[in-house]
Each structure stands twice: as C-alpha cells, then as structure tokens.
Amino acid sequence: MSRIKRAVQARKHRKNIMKHAKGFRQARKSKFKAAKDALRHAWTYAYRDRKAKKRTFRNLWNLQINALARQNGITYSRLINGLKKNKIELDRKVLSELANKYPEVFIKIVEEVKK
Numbered sequence: 082m083s084r085i086k087r088a089v090q091a092r093k094h095r096k097n098i099m100k101h102a103k104g105f106r107q108a109r110k111s112k113f114k115a116a117k118d119a120l121r122h123a124w125t126y127a128y129r130d131r132k133a134k135k136r137t138f139r140n141l142w143n144l145q146i147n148a149l150a151r152q153n154g155i156t157y158s159r160l161i162n163g164l165k166k167n168k169i170e171l172d173r174k175v176l177s178e179l180a181n182k183y184p185e186v187f188i189k190i191v192e193e194v195k196k
Contacts, residue, residue: 142177149180153191163194 095113102109102116109119147157155163164171169190171179179187 142173145177
C-alpha cells in the first residue's frame with residue numbers, strides 16, 4: 082500500500098479554521114492551535130445560545146402580555162387559560178405584538194376572554 086501525504090488536505094483544513102477565526106484577538110487569530118481551541122468554544126456557545134434565545138424571547142413576550150393584561154384586570158395565567166377555553170389560537174409572539182402595537186385589539190381579546 083502506498084503512503085498518503087496529507088499536505089493539501091491539512092493545509093485546506095488549517096486554512097478553513099483560520100478563516101473562521103478572523104477577527105479574534107491576539108494569538109487566536111494567527112496561531113492554528115489557539116484558533117482551533119477558540120473556535121471550539123465559540124461554536125459551543127453559539128449552539129447553546131441559539132436555544133437560550135428562544136427561551137429569552139418567550140419570557141419577554143410573557144412579560145409584555147402580562148403587563149397589559151393586568152392593566153385590564155386579568156392575570157397572565159387566566160388570560161392564557163381563557164384563550165384556550167374560548168379556542169382563540171394566538172401564540173405568545175402574536176399576543177405580545179398586539180399588546181405593543183395594537184393595544185385596542187388586545188383589549189378586545191381580553192374582554193372576550195373575561196366573558
């Protein structure tokens with residue numbers, strides 16, 4: 082079996098890693114070993130925080146809905162329960178948008194739930 086030289090593939094791999102490390106500070110942008118380690122951490126945090134972002138936004142929407150709901154004499158949990166009982170299928174993102182941009186529409190929804 083003949084010997085396989087990896088020069089081309091290894092250079093391609095290192096070049097790709099260094100391309101992704103562009104903009105990093107100090108040795109992380111210019112030294113392969115440091116760049117590889119920095120990218121491993123960066124990609125781990127990126128993956129984790131894409132999941133966390135969804136949780137954060139849902140929490141924000143809940144707070145915004147609760148704020149306007151309480152101004153209209155109903156709690157968040159009672160509002161969500163009333164929506165489900167009345168078969169009004171609006172997700173939290175849309176409810177939050179209504180509460181922020183169209184409070185009069187949101188108030189009508191709250192009145193429907195209170196009945």
